[in-house]
Amino acid sequence: MAGLLEDQVFMAYTTYAAIVVVKMMLMSPLTAYFRMTRKAFANEEDVAIRGKSEEEKKRMLKPNADVERVRRCHLNDMENIIPFVLIGFSYALTGPELSTALLHFRIFAGSRIFHTISYVGAFPQPCRGLSFIVGLLATFSMAYRVLSTILVL
């Protein structure tokens, strides 16, 4: 079983997959941080221990622009990082050159980190748009190799 972990490409895949998944998971504490500081919650039981008056509780249940921005960023991460990890596994098994594989993984990881910074920081477009497209193309390039190497329909 340890055979998989003797392969350099597979180890590189495991490393970058873990990095981007951890990055994605950090959006949860970030959302919690924005919910706390902006006092904007989604559930009645969350405001029950915080608000005093009924009016104050109602205000806390309204959506906040900053919280919604982090949530959209989290959802975009899920839409892009999970496909990368799933496709990347098959890609690593097709035995690409280590340098080519690393190029894909590094471009993807870099583009997603830049995407998060430009999304949360509300950078002017096309910062966010470009980083999103670069990440998408890296994953499509890996999917192309998978489907052109292995095809059992």
Added chain:
Amino acid sequence: MAGLLEDQVFMAYTTYAAIVVVKMMLMSPLTAYFRMTRKAFANEEDVAIRGKSEEEKKRMLKPNADVERVRRCHLNDMENIIPFVLIGFSYALTGPELSTALLHFRIFAGSRIFHTISYVGAFPQPCRGLSFIVGLLATFSMAYRVLSTILVL
């Protein structure tokens, strides 16, 4: 390591997993297309370069029915395709018959493609509902085999 790719069932799994993940990823460009043509965006930086007056920008930030429909379809894909890929991996390792495995993979892939067409095209029910249920049952059937073959609690 290449051992996995000498197995016919695993190669079939890899093929169908790549196909449905690529299908799911194509929802992102489709959402972008609908956002552009319907002029409905989610972020202020997206409308900053498009709108002229403040009033026009505000209008562009309102949710659009077509965009929301594609987004719901994308979310439904994530709720169903990702479990299929995750469960399917363990399923392929349990060594099912190639014909049985292909039956599961083809039914799932077909049902999800039909689901997207009927969701985006707003086909009358129960088109979308049935395709959703068929895909769900295919994944549950694979999960049943995984849990009945391997169970270490």
Added chain:
Amino acid sequence: MAGLLEDQVFMAYTTYAAIVVVKMMLMSPLTAYFRMTRKAFANEEDVAIRGKSEEEKKRMLKPNADVERVRRCHLNDMENIIPFVLIGFSYALTGPELSTALLHFRIFAGSRIFHTISYVGAFPQPCRGLSFIVGLLATFSMAYRVLSTILVL
């Protein structure tokens, strides 16, 4: 190929991954159940066969608090369970002690089941918050082991 399934840690991983993914998938039928009983739908084609008057149809398209609660729970599952399954795979390959691995898997599965019960049942905080944090820490602990064992940048 069957080599992976001769490893006790990997079999335990497969078992718990299948359990939490099936738990996550059950949120879809639960959402459908709440949509039916609360008569709150998201698409016009869903209400077309149910509502009689235009007014009744419009009412059915309004978001319902119970449905939204289940949907938030489902999304939170996806944000946490999918990273667990992805990281857990690499974690199982690093060859941890069976008892340590089982501890991680059991804590995670337990915390997520309790999370769902406390979310859908609207238990007072910090029930939901704590179960969320426990699950997150279990996954982070596995990611730490993966990145400290394998690191090819």
